[in-house]
Amino acid sequence: MNLKNKSVLIVEDEPSNYYLLQTILERSGIITTWVTNGIDAVNTLNGTKIFDAIFMDLKIPKLNGYEATRRIKRHYKSLPIIAVTAYALTGDKEKAIAAGCDKYITKPYKKNDILNILSEALLEQTNKQTNMLVKNVS
Numbered sequence: 001m002n003l004k005n006k007s008v009l010i011v012e013d014e015p016s017n018y019y020l021l022q023t024i025l026e027r028s029g030i031i032t033t034w035v036t037n038g039i040d041a042v043n044t045l046n047g048t049k050i051f052d053a054i055f056m057d058l059k060i061p062k063l064n065g066y067e068a069t070r071r072i073k074r075h076y077k078s079l080p081i082i083a084v085t086a087y088a089l090t091g092d093k094e095k096a097i098a099a100g101c102d103k104y105i106t107k108p109y110k111k112n113d114i115l116n117i118l119s120e121a122l123l124e125q126t127n128k129q130t131n132m133l134v135k136n137v138s
Helices: 015-026 038-046 065-075 092-099 111-137
Strands: 007-011 031-035 053-057 081-085 103-106
Touching (some): 015 031, 053 065, 081 092, 103 111
Protein backbone atom coordinates (compact mmCIF):
# COMPACT_ATOMS: atom_id res chain seq x y z
CA MET A 1 0.00 0.00 0.00
CA ASN A 2 1.24 3.47 -0.84
CA LEU A 3 1.61 5.38 2.43
CA LYS A 4 2.85 8.63 0.93
CA ASN A 5 0.81 11.65 2.07
CA LYS A 6 -1.19 9.63 4.59
CA SER A 7 -1.86 11.61 7.76
CA VAL A 8 -1.18 9.97 11.11
CA LEU A 9 -1.80 11.22 14.64
CA ILE A 10 0.85 10.07 17.11
CA VAL A 11 -0.31 10.04 20.74
CA GLU A 12 2.86 9.59 22.79
CA ASP A 13 4.07 11.33 25.95
CA GLU A 14 7.75 10.37 25.67
CA PRO A 15 9.58 12.65 23.19
CA SER A 16 12.21 10.02 22.31
CA ASN A 17 9.50 7.49 21.41
CA TYR A 18 7.67 10.11 19.36
CA TYR A 19 10.80 11.14 17.44
CA LEU A 20 11.58 7.53 16.55
CA LEU A 21 8.04 6.95 15.26
CA GLN A 22 7.98 10.32 13.49
CA THR A 23 11.27 9.58 11.73
CA ILE A 24 10.08 6.16 10.53
CA LEU A 25 6.79 7.54 9.24
CA GLU A 26 8.00 10.79 7.70
CA ARG A 27 10.84 9.05 5.83
CA SER A 28 8.07 7.07 4.13
CA GLY A 29 6.25 10.25 3.12
CA ILE A 30 3.67 10.14 5.90
CA ILE A 31 2.49 13.39 7.49
CA THR A 32 2.51 13.27 11.30
CA THR A 33 0.89 15.26 14.08
CA TRP A 34 1.91 14.80 17.71
CA VAL A 35 -0.04 15.10 20.93
CA THR A 36 1.17 14.00 24.35
CA ASN A 37 -1.98 12.95 26.19
CA GLY A 38 -5.41 11.40 25.72
CA ILE A 39 -7.39 14.62 26.21
CA ASP A 40 -5.45 16.34 23.43
CA ALA A 41 -5.94 13.30 21.18
CA VAL A 42 -9.71 13.44 21.58
CA ASN A 43 -9.78 17.24 21.19
CA THR A 44 -7.57 17.13 18.09
CA LEU A 45 -10.04 14.78 16.43
CA ASN A 46 -12.94 17.02 17.38
CA GLY A 47 -11.29 19.79 15.35
CA THR A 48 -11.14 19.98 11.59
CA LYS A 49 -8.01 17.86 11.07
CA ILE A 50 -8.61 14.51 9.40
CA PHE A 51 -6.29 11.56 9.97
CA ASP A 52 -5.90 8.26 8.17
CA ALA A 53 -4.77 6.44 11.32
CA ILE A 54 -3.62 6.88 14.92
CA PHE A 55 -0.70 5.39 16.83
CA MET A 56 -1.94 5.41 20.44
CA ASP A 57 0.38 4.86 23.38
CA LEU A 58 -1.67 3.17 26.07
CA LYS A 59 0.14 4.64 29.08
CA ILE A 60 -0.35 8.39 28.57
CA PRO A 61 -1.31 11.15 31.02
CA LYS A 62 -4.64 12.91 31.62
CA LEU A 63 -6.68 10.24 29.84
CA ASN A 64 -5.11 6.84 29.20
CA GLY A 65 -4.95 5.33 25.74
CA TYR A 66 -7.77 2.87 26.41
CA GLU A 67 -10.28 5.56 27.34
CA ALA A 68 -9.06 7.94 24.62
CA THR A 69 -9.61 5.14 22.09
CA ARG A 70 -13.14 4.48 23.38
CA ARG A 71 -14.04 8.16 23.06
CA ILE A 72 -12.54 8.49 19.60
CA LYS A 73 -14.26 5.34 18.31
CA ARG A 74 -17.67 6.68 19.41
CA HIS A 75 -17.42 9.26 16.64
CA TYR A 76 -14.85 7.78 14.25
CA LYS A 77 -15.67 4.07 14.15
CA SER A 78 -13.70 3.31 11.00
CA LEU A 79 -10.55 5.28 11.94
CA PRO A 80 -7.74 2.73 12.47
CA ILE A 81 -6.13 3.00 15.89
CA ILE A 82 -2.90 1.12 16.51
CA ALA A 83 -2.12 0.53 20.19
CA VAL A 84 1.54 1.03 21.09
CA THR A 85 2.93 -0.08 24.44
CA ALA A 86 6.15 -0.94 26.20
CA TYR A 87 4.23 -2.95 28.79
CA ALA A 88 3.35 -6.22 27.09
CA LEU A 89 1.55 -7.88 29.96
CA THR A 90 -0.82 -10.81 29.62
CA GLY A 91 -4.23 -9.53 28.60
CA ASP A 92 -3.05 -6.09 27.43
CA LYS A 93 -3.63 -6.85 23.76
CA GLU A 94 -7.15 -8.10 24.46
CA LYS A 95 -7.86 -5.04 26.62
CA ALA A 96 -6.66 -2.72 23.82
CA ILE A 97 -8.78 -4.50 21.20
CA ALA A 98 -11.79 -4.40 23.54
CA ALA A 99 -11.31 -0.63 23.92
CA GLY A 100 -11.51 -0.26 20.13
CA CYS A 101 -7.91 -0.50 18.93
CA ASP A 102 -7.62 -2.21 15.56
CA LYS A 103 -3.99 -3.32 15.90
CA TYR A 104 -1.44 -3.73 18.67
CA ILE A 105 2.34 -3.40 18.64
CA THR A 106 4.88 -3.53 21.44
CA LYS A 107 8.04 -1.52 21.92
CA PRO A 108 10.75 -1.90 20.86
CA TYR A 109 9.72 -2.12 17.25
CA LYS A 110 11.50 -1.90 13.93
CA LYS A 111 10.79 0.29 10.91
CA ASN A 112 9.22 -2.55 8.94
CA ASP A 113 7.00 -3.48 11.90
CA ILE A 114 5.54 0.03 11.98
CA LEU A 115 5.05 0.36 8.24
CA ASN A 116 3.57 -3.15 7.93
CA ILE A 117 1.07 -2.71 10.75
CA LEU A 118 0.00 0.68 9.38
CA SER A 119 -0.45 -0.79 5.90
CA GLU A 120 -2.48 -3.69 7.33
CA ALA A 121 -4.73 -1.36 9.32
CA LEU A 122 -5.38 0.91 6.34
CA LEU A 123 -6.01 -2.03 4.02
CA GLU A 124 -8.47 -3.58 6.47
CA GLN A 125 -10.26 -0.23 6.77
CA THR A 126 -10.50 0.04 2.97
CA ASN A 127 -11.85 -3.52 2.73
CA LYS A 128 -14.49 -2.86 5.41
CA GLN A 129 -15.63 0.30 3.63
CA THR A 130 -15.78 -1.52 0.29
CA ASN A 131 -17.83 -4.34 1.84
CA MET A 132 -20.25 -1.81 3.36
CA LEU A 133 -20.70 -0.13 -0.04
CA VAL A 134 -21.36 -3.47 -1.73
CA LYS A 135 -23.96 -4.38 0.93
CA ASN A 136 -25.67 -1.00 0.55
CA VAL A 137 -25.84 -1.35 -3.24
CA SER A 138 -27.17 -4.94 -3.11
